[in-house]
Amino acid sequence: MVTDVLSKTEKKTNKEKCTIDLSHVTVSFGHKVIHRDLTFSVAEGELLGIIGPNGAGKTTLLRMLLGLLKPEKGSITICGKEVRGRGSSLLGYVPQSRLIDPDTPLEAWDFVSFGLNKGFLRPWLTNNERAQIKEIFRLVGAEAYMHKSIGLLSGGERQRLFLAQALLSNPKCLLLDEPTAALDPGSQERIVELVDHVRRQLGITVIFISHDINLIARYADRILYLANGEYALGTRDEVMTAEVLSRLYRMPTEVIRSEGKIIVSTAASKDHASICVHPDSDTF
Known part of the structure; x- marks a missing residue:
């Protein structure tokens, strides 16, 4: 149903x-x-x-x-x-965080520009394209590391780059x-x-x-x-x-709110249960 x-x-x-x-x-x-x-x-x-x-x-x-x-x-x-x-x-697609080798010799700027060039890195960009990329970096709050190696960035910083890359295709x-x-x-x-x-x-x-x-x-x-x-x-x-x-x-299935969390309990029998805990957003 x-x-x-x-x-x-x-x-x-x-x-x-x-x-x-x-x-x-x-x-x-x-x-x-x-x-x-x-x-x-x-x-x-x-x-x-x-x-x-x-x-x-x-x-x-x-x-x-x-x-x-x-x-x-x-x-x-x-x-x-x-x-x-x-x-x-x-459509723009943002995946789960990927494992990236710390020694990867690729700047954040070049990585994001892949979204503009359908996965390919061009040695040149027009002034309008550069302005577009800069604006996307500003939008996702990644201006501070646009020229840093992607391998040295944190997981959260990389996710901002994935988001920026996906947004370049408008x-x-x-x-x-x-x-x-x-x-x-x-x-x-x-x-x-x-x-x-x-x-x-x-x-x-x-x-x-x-x-x-x-x-x-x-x-x-x-x-x-x-x-x-x-x-x-x-x-x-x-x-x-x-x-x-x-x-x-x-x-x-039971849904219980306890101590700021949503607890979902499913039981196939009295002797077996599966419990999933969801923090309750009302506590924030």
């Missing part, structure tokens, strides 16, 4: 100029259904947070949006154009695949705050996969919770309920 909790943002979707629309999307690997009849829209300028257990299909969803994977059924459209292949200029939507996973709590907060600032400044849409409901809920307009081929869509308080999560996990 699908739970789709409509919010005011959802009701306004059709009035927006550019939306992301998934209609009855189904995809499976072997005999396992990853997404079943996935149907929702993301409004222009909205920040949609995606959470769920490992294997729930969070990255698979991004791959379909990027045109790297075709759904078995259904359709995906971005700004009215159906996704039929990879390489859409409408996308309508940013897709972020757990970009804070390898960062310390302080850096995680600063990166999500930066993403929210950028989307408000540029008016772009953001789809942000996160493992931390507390972190993403402070900035997301809505939460998409994926599990067992099903989904729930709404605000944090609409989605993080025992009724909704019991449907997703297909077993009795």
Whole structure:
């Protein structure tokens, strides 16, 4: 069963100029259904947070949006154009932090410029292109190390460069695949705050996969919770309920708020339980 909790943002979707629309999307690997009849829209300028257990299909969803994977059924459209292949200029992609050798002889400036030149480093740039790159560095707060070696930068600093690189193509939507996973709590907060600032400044849409409901809920307009081929869509308080999560996990589930944290407990039997702890954003 699908739970789709409509919010005011959802009701306004059709009035927006550019939306992301998934209609009855189904995809499976072997005999396992990853997404079943996935149907929702993301409004222009909205920040949609995606959470769920490992294997729930969070990255698979991004791959379909990027045109790297075709759904078995259904359709995906971005700004009215159906996704039929990879390489859409409408999208910018920010991956998880990658391991980079400290001895990598590549300046931050050159790394970011790859986003302008489709992955290639040119020995020359026009004045307009240089101005564009400088503006992106300013926007993501990375001006201080634009000429430093990328191998010597911290994880948080590198994530700012990934974001800058993705923004150079002037996308309508940013897709972020757990970009804070390898960062310390302080850096995680600063990166999500930066993403929210950028989307408000540029008016772009953001789809942000996160493992931390507390972190993403402070900035997301809505939460998409994926599990067992099903989904729930709404605000944090609409989605993080025992009724909704019991449907997703297909077993009795408790949602407990205790000492500033959301604790989700699923039990297949009296003798076995799985517990997931989500810090409660109300404490911040």
